Amino acid sequence: MASGTDTVDALAYARKNQTIFLERLFELLRIPSISTLAENVADIDRAADWLVSYLTETGLSNAQKYQTAGHPLVYAEWLEAGSSAPVLLIYGHYDVQPVDPLDLWHTPPFEPVVKGDHLYCRGASDDKGQMMALLFALESYLKASGRLPLNVKVLLEGEEEILSPNMDAFLAAHREQLACDAIVICDDSIFDANTPVITYGLRGNCYMEIEVSGPSQDLHSGSFGGAVDNPLNVLVRMLAALQDSNTHRVLIPGFYEHVREIDEAERALLTAYPGGEEQTQLLTGVPALAGESGYSAIERTSVRPTLDIHGIPGGFTAKGKKTVIPAHVGAKISMRLVPDQDPDEIQSLFEKYLRSIAPPTVHLEFRCLGKALPAVVDYRHPAVQAAAEAYQRGFGAFPVYTRTGGSIAVVAEMIHWLGAPVVMAGLGLPDDQIHAPNERFYLPNFYRGIETMIHYYDILAAGRMP
Ligand SMILES: [Zn+2]
Helix, strand or coil: CCCHHHHHHHHHHHHHCHHHHHHHHHHHHCCCCECCCHHHHHHHHHHHHHHHHHHHHHCCEEEEEECCCCCCEEEEEECCCCCCCCEEEEEEECCECCCCCHHHCCCCCCCCEEECCEEECCCCCCCHHHHHHHHHHHHHHHHHHCCCCCEEEEEEECCHHHCCCCHHHHHHHCCCCCCCCEEEEECCECCECCECEEEEEECEEEEEEEEEECCCCCEEHHHHECCECCHHHHHHHHHHCCECCCCCCECCCCCCCCCCCCCHHHHHHHHCCCCHHHHHHHHHCCCCCCCCCCCCHHHHCCCCCEEEEEECCECCCCCCCCCEECCEEEEEEEEEECCCCCHHHHHHHHHHHHHHHCCCCCEEEEEEEEEECCEECCCCCHHHHHHHHHHHHHHCCCCEEEEECCCCHHHHHHHHHHCCCEEEECCECCCCCCCCCCCEEEHHHHHHHHHHHHHHHHHHHHCCCC
């Protein structure tokens, strides 16, 4: 059984070993583990091997690589805290984004360089630096007192940046091995260096492509215009019928049927998030904001579903003029979804509605280009509240809460297969330039992050998990 002394010792170890932690992080950062490029396959493998050795040296058991149809996953565990202690699953990813355009980097992308308070390198923030903060917190306990206050399973992915194509199958096949009371991810940015953030929800997605065809070939509008329906005119009329121009509500029947409304307490929680409408207007440069009636900008981008048209390929778009009636036109449309909307159901409602309003003068074809389940975790769950308390101790400030508009498929998949809440923590900053040249990590957040996670393991162990 671990004690409060262990946490004091772990914190002392973390403070004493900051330089060594940084050097270990450098070793991992120097491996160009770009998941999307064929020429980096051996590097991905080398990064996975590095992690297996690190976890073994740190004192975790069964550290090993698991081969998938793509890049390997790394797993390790420490289950000696006893059956009354909770089991925490730590998730991170060791793959990184490509580095082009190379000429915009001020220093080589895979050579870690410290300038002032920042560490520059691809992966410094997303996610090697943040992932290692979680692991260095484990090391601090294990090296200082030989034990952890709770049971831990570690799962590190090598395909997050290519949308985790093999995670769902791996989770399904290993659900017993991965069984846990809570999951923590540290792969996000906080509001600013003094305002930590806990993300407790993500929107899902249903991305559709529609093709509208009329005549068997392109036609001259002088000869045939007026006698045949122009597929582009039809498409534009149909697209306009997807959304009410005043209320901005999506007009697909049944679209809102399973949308979970938020209560007053959650509304107040989200309203406390700094920034708000002014910030949104400033960031986007739009003359005025718009969105679904009855909801704030924060609500519209987090707890409400939306529909956006991304492109309308077809017809003549080059310079000059051409009086064509195009034979085939299309549109790319995505819908951001919230709990409890089901992407499969939304796809069929979308198709059914557009077929019902299409005139008999055209043929329609649909393709789904991608789907992700929405996810939300109860922000009052003890595992989430423990993270809030840990941030308070590590950063000296309680976090603000948010549900984000984007989608991370792996979060919904872990909730689905493991039935445990996912705590989405973060140590990055909005200007870390992740996925871009000169990615960087704010080092004070790295060190405070390690201490925050030491507190997190302690608070989670002391609390009662349901
Ligand atoms: Zn990431």
